[in-house]
Amino acid sequence: MTEKVNLLSLSPKKMADFFVELGEKPFRAQQMLKWIHQLGEDNFDNMTNMSKALRAKLAEVAEITLPEIVLEKTSTDGTRKWVMRMPGGSSIETVFIPEKDRGTLCISSQIGCALDCSFCSTGKQGFNRDLSVAEIIGQVFVASKSFDVPGERRERKITNVVLMGMGEPLMNFDNVVDAMDIMLDDFAYSLSKRRVTLSTSGVVPMLEKLGDVSDVSLALSLHATNNELRDQLVPINKKYPLEKLIPAVKTYLDKLPDRRKATIEYTLINKVNDEMEHVEEMAKLLKDVPCKINLIPFNPFPHSGYERPSNNRLYRFRDALHNKGFIVTIRTTRGDDIDAACGQLVGQVEDKTRRQEQYIKLKELTGTVNKHV
Ligand code: SAH
Ligand code: SF4
Secondary structure (H helix, E strand, O other), rough: OOOOOOOHHOOOHHHHHHHHOOOOHHHHHHHHHHHHHHOOOOHOOOOOOOOHHHHHHHHEEEEEEEEEEEEEEOOOOOEEEEEEOOOOOOEEEEEEOOOOOOOEEOOEEEEEEOOOOOHHHHHHHHHEOOHHHHHHHHHHHHHHHHHOOOOOOOOOOOOOEEEOOOOOHHHHHHHHHHHHHHOOOOOOOOOOHHHHHEEOOHHHHHHHHHHHHHOOOEEEEEEOOOOOHHHHHHHHHHHHHHHHHHHHHHHHHHHHOOOOOOEEEEEEEOOOOOOHHHHHHHHHHHHOOOOOEEEEEOOOOOOOOOOOOHHHHHHHHHHHHHHOOOOOOEOOOHHHHHHOOOOOOOOOOOOHHHHHHHHHHHHHOOOOHHHHH
């Protein structure tokens, strides 16, 4: 018997192809997307606008399989975190952060990460594998459903999605693009493309490719303002240094149909990248890039060898950037009591031998690899 198709994993385009192949009209795809993603339904029997015969056929060839939730915790500040176990024993984390005027879901794209940034605990855990489309969108499904009240119409709590959990989204390009298509589709989550943000440490060729197929918002994990320091903090910089990366960000923004700014993420590490000379360098580097800067005080983890700067240093850095004319925000730590802060989404990465696969992928992509990978 051939394996059943997990309908959770089908982008709108692939869902239409699936129903056409079954001999059905393409509008069935819209109905199915709605059942799954808007109504949170995972049982074909309950899909009452599909004929009995079609439901029986679906049960034969398809399934709707969700990630297994092993933990769901809500912080005193309303932040919610899920730990989902993946086949093979690894687990990933997803976080929901409620704010006054929006609700942001931070999702993972890989189990671990191969890019090995020196200040990131995900990176330090190594890499296991890419998440499938179903595992990526499954995080949005699970979070949306967790707010449902039986018998009531679904309230839309998730207004924004950021790919800032575990993993480098551009290293899992096809699956991430399909999952984002589902997020944006009117029959699924219907999120605004401005409110879906892909965060990357700078895999330049994939960023160029992204601009051809997507128009979501972009966050760049900069963290250093010169190549010497960035090579140490974000090793992919050795392959794609700042003089390649910054123009690629500009090109991406230029391709967008509207005027949008990139978010520049900058993790502030005590006495490493928080000096006034870095402000000067940043001003030069970003002078032609429409952007807002988000400062993230380093979140310590055991044996990182780095420290969070004092509030004095943090504010000094922010004010100096501000004086240069930048829009600057400081990311406040939320969900501290449930370990939901940036860089604390560590999951559990089993079987790191599969890191080799990512190594090969990187090698194909870049011709060479940095020595850490
Ligand atoms: N791989 C992607 C997305 C995931 S990381 C990227 O690097 O952009 C999401 C953000 O959290 C990145 O900006 C990352 O640099 C930051 N981060 C990672 N570890 C951190 C830590 N220990 N303290 C503060 N921010 C951290
Ligand atoms: Fe990977 Fe991003 Fe962490 Fe770097 S910061 S190791 S790219 S998850």
